[in-house]
Amino acid sequence: MGSIHLGIGQEAIPVGAAGLIRDEDAVFATYRGHNWALACGVPPAALFGELLGRATGINGGRGGSAHLTAPAHRFFGENSIVGAGAPIAAGAALAGRYDGSGRVALTVFGDGAMNQGAVHEAMNFAAALNLPVVFLCENNSWSELTPIEEMVRDPRLHRRADAYGMPGERIDGNDPAVVRERLGDAFEVAREGGGPTLVEARRRASSGTTSATPSSTAAPASWTRRAGGSRWSCSATGCARRASART
Numbered sequence: 001m002g003s004i005h006l007g008i009g010q011e012a013i014p015v016g017a018a019g020l021i022r023d024e025d026a027v028f029a030t031y032r033g034h035n036w037a038l039a040c041g042v043p044p045a046a047l048f049g050e051l052l053g054r055a056t057g058i059n060g061g062r063g064g065s066a067h068l069t070a071p072a073h074r075f076f077g078e079n080s081i082v083g084a085g086a087p088i089a090a091g092a093a094l095a096g097r098y099d100g101s102g103r104v105a106l107t108v109f110g111d112g113a114m115n116q117g118a119v120h121e122a123m124n125f126a127a128a129l130n131l132p133v134v135f136l137c138e139n140n141s142w143s144e145l146t147p148i149e150e151m152v153r154d155p156r157l158h159r160r161a162d163a164y165g166m167p168g169e170r171i172d173g174n175d176p177a178v179v180r181e182r183l184g185d186a187f188e189v190a191r192e193g194g195g196p197t198l199v200e201a202r203r204r205a206s207s208g209t210t211s212a213t214p215s216s217t218a219a220p221a222s223w224t225r226r227a228g229g230s231r232w233s234c235s236a237t238g239c240a241r242r243a244s245a246r247t
């Protein structure tokens with residue numbers, strides 16, 4: 001089966017969002033999207049079948065862990081390209097303007113994706129055209145083995161919304177009730193023609209970036225420091241699992 005990107009520790013965000021997603025909406029996730037597929041109503045057996053590459057999987061085993069998709073359940077898929085779901089969501093929202101569906105597009109991505117050009121383009125495009133997109137950043141403070149402090153100068157990611165002229169809010173991603181309420185406001189704004197919102201849900205992931213972080217490839221010595229809070233400790237000669245998982 002290989003490694004998979006687990007959503008352990010980030011469950012409160014899709015759980016809080018699940019009741020907000022209507023039939024006409026569309027959800028775009030990343031490789032860490034299994035919990036979002038479940039939130040959209042993908043049957044667990046079909047999800048797990050897909051993770052195991054079985055014919056009984058939601059995509060007949062061909063999508064696998066990182067590329068499963070279930071449009072019939074409003075889940076327009078995972079995406080292994082960091083940040084790539086955001087422009088697709090903006091396109092889906094624009095299409096909804098023409099097909100009259102009233103669709104709100106929800107795009108979910110990580111804190112690392114906030115530095116991808118495609119995400120910035122999508123936010124600007126959605127704001128400029130006043131599109132019904134909810135940009136949801138699941139901030140687990142890690143991009144693979146790089147902690148957020150080493151990646152950005154200002155970690156208040158939600159404030160970037162100001163630059164695009166849209167609302168931006170940071171919320172507690174550990175509490176499903178908070179997620180439902182605050183994300184619900186963003187959905188409401190979008191449905192009422194108010195355009196896009198950026199929501200930054202902070203959550204400390206309790207699993208490593210993948211189930212096998214990192215690969216068996218020898219890692220640079222500098223990773224030792226960077227992996228300090230992760231499940232792995234790496235040196236120039238290789239990596240070893242640490243005693244305690246990152247919490």
Ligand SMILES: Cc1ncc(C[n+]2csc(CCOP(=O)(O)OP(=O)(O)O)c2C)c(N)n1
Binds near residue numbers: 080083111
């Ligand atoms: C465009 C692109 N660059 C690099 C990668 C390699 N990569 C896979 S996951 C990841 C970290 C992304 O971190 P974040 O956006 O915070 O999401 P998280 O994995 O923490 O949920 C990177 C850099 C990729 N898949 N796509």
Ligand SMILES: [Mg+2]
Binds near residue numbers: 110112139140143
């Ligand atoms: Mg992250």
